[in-house]
Amino acid sequence: MPKKLISILLLVCLLPCLLLAETKANLKGKIIILDPGHGGSDSGATTAKLIEKNLNLEVALRLEKLLTEAKAAVYLTRRDDRDVSLVERVRFFHKYQVDAVISLHHNAKPYDPAADEVAVYRPSFPTPEAKRLANLISSELVKATGNPRGALGPANYYILENSRDLPIVIAEPYYLTHEKHIKLLQDSATLDLEAEAYFNALILFFDPTER
Numbered sequence: 716m717p718k719k720l721i722s723i724l725l726l727v728c729l730l731p732c733l734l735l736a737e738t739k740a741n742l743k744g745k746i747i748i749l750d751p752g753h754g755g756s757d758s759g760a761t762t763a764k765l766i767e768k769n770l771n772l773e774v775a776l777r778l779e780k781l782l783t784e785a786k787a788a789v790y791l792t793r794r795d796d797r798d799v800s801l802v803e804r805v806r807f808f809h810k811y812q813v814d815a816v817i818s819l820h821h822n823a824k825p826y827d828p829a830a831d832e833v834a835v836y837r838p839s840f841p842t843p844e845a846k847r848l849a850n851l852i853s854s855e856l857v858k859a860t861g862n863p864r865g866a867l868g869p870a871n872y873y874i875l876e877n878s879r880d881l882p883i884v885i886a887e888p889y890y891l892t893h894e895k896h897i898k899l900l901q902d903s904a905t906l907d908l909e910a911e912a913y914f915n916a917l918i919l920f921f922d923p924t925e926r
């Protein structure tokens with residue numbers, strides 16, 4: 716093979732890897748809390764085939780793996796099926812000098828089975844960073860899932876309103892009550908895709924050139 720061709724090939728193959736490595740490096744040492752919603756006696760939304768608390772945990776563990784590989788410091792409010800009160804969760808968020816908190820949920824509207832949009836909530840009176848994080852997570856989830864953008868703004872949830880000082884969001888990318896989503900959520904590839912969307916949003920969130 717001619718030398719020139721080899722160097723071109725090397726450049727084509729290496730460049731995306733180098734760029735990815737560089738963006739992932741922004742996550743190194745960042746303190747990220749993942750909060751899988753519900754757990755234990757609180758199942759969250761449930762339907763015949765799906766239980767929200769389990770989906771939330773599945774996605775959180777996948778995301779934890781991606782973030783840990785990128786050398787972020789990741790803490791979960793629960794790693795198994797147990798009760799964690801909202802008060803305990805808020806206390807946990809404030810235990811660390813946290814750089815981002817994501818509370819992972821899945822939506823349900825039994826009275827509106829056509830509902831299929833991505834919802835992302837942040838505190839009212841948020842820090843600029845909370846607002847930025849919410850926008851990035853909404854965009855990446857919409858891009859990854861193909862679901863339309865739904866709510867993106869403040870919501871009066873206990874964990875948000877008691878963490879106005881933090882870069883925190885609650886996100887709900889899929890519905891347990893939408894026919895297509897029910898099928899998708901039974902496929903572990905969908906949970907991988909969700910985790911990757913959050914991961915990509917965090918890469919952008921910590922990218923100094925994105926500010």
Ligand SMILES: [Zn+2]
Nearest residue numbers: 752759820821
């Ligand atoms: Zn929930």
